[in-house]
Amino acid sequence: MESIWKWDNPTGLQVKGIAKEEGGKFKVEIFEIYDVIPRAGVDLNIPIYRKKLMWMETKFMKKFNFDRNFKPVPQNMVQELNSVREKVHRKGFPAVVLTINPSNGVPNVSPRWIVELSDKSWVYGDSTRHKTQINAESPSPVAIAIYDFSTETGVLGVGWVSTTESPELKKKIEDFWKTKGFNAQVIRVNEFHPEEIYRLSRIGITKIYESRKRSEWVKLS
Structure with a gap:
């Protein structure tokens, strides 16, 4: 992450990306550019500066023919x-999204709220393009655990992620975030498509759904 400031009137730009060494120098491969604007007053409970997304790189996005690859999850499932999701979210526990960097195998774990769960997908949003989002957009399987830490029970989905431009889902995510005190702009609406689903308990993991063999779907992820 790098910042460019005008110090006599503290405004500027902030870029996010990955630094790479080339010829003894570091170059930043830019993923996002923000306009950084100072807040009025001092409040230790909020950042001093707010950032507005100005530009975002999209060339690394995965491309899917979703209709061709879609297999709906049975309604009873x-x-x-949804029963598990509602109970877990009601207790204040977000889901956990597990991704890996396909280039080096480094894992990443990050909390996310699943705002909608249907036979088509589990919907969650992202407000920045960080490791979780970058990994999900790469050719890599994704897992999501909806887990009640108080009872040590939950469900785990393993599958792949696509993105959608749906304004309805974007608004639904932002409205849900506001109920959690998180007022931010959604830059990605993600749809997680489970190919395998497991029931989790303190004594073990039980597979309760499989759309097809892993060797068939993993090439889509």
Whole structure:
């Protein structure tokens, strides 16, 4: 991450990306550019500066023919998953998104709220293009755990992620975030498509759904 400031009137630009060494110098491969604007007053509970997304690189996005690859999850399974999701979210626990960097195998774990769960997908949003989002957009499988830490029970989905430009889902995510005190702009609406689903408990993991063999779907992820 790098910043360019005008110090006599503290405004400027901030870029995010990956630094790479070339010929003894570091170059930043830019993923996002923000306009950084100072807040009025001092409040230790909020950042001093707010950032507005100005530009975002999209060339690394995965491309899917989703209609061709889609296999709906049975409705009885969807009902069970939604029951777990609602109980877990009601207790204040977000889901956990697990991704890996396909270039080096480094894992990344990050909390996300699943705002909609249907036979088609589990919907969650991202406000910045960080490791979780970059990994999900890369050719890499993704797992999401919806887990009740108080009872040590939950569900785990393993599959792949695509993105959508749906304004309805974008608004739904932002409205849900506001109920959690998180007022931010959604830059990615993600749809997680489970190919395998497991029931989790403190004594083990049980597979309860499989759309097809992993060797068939992993090439789509």
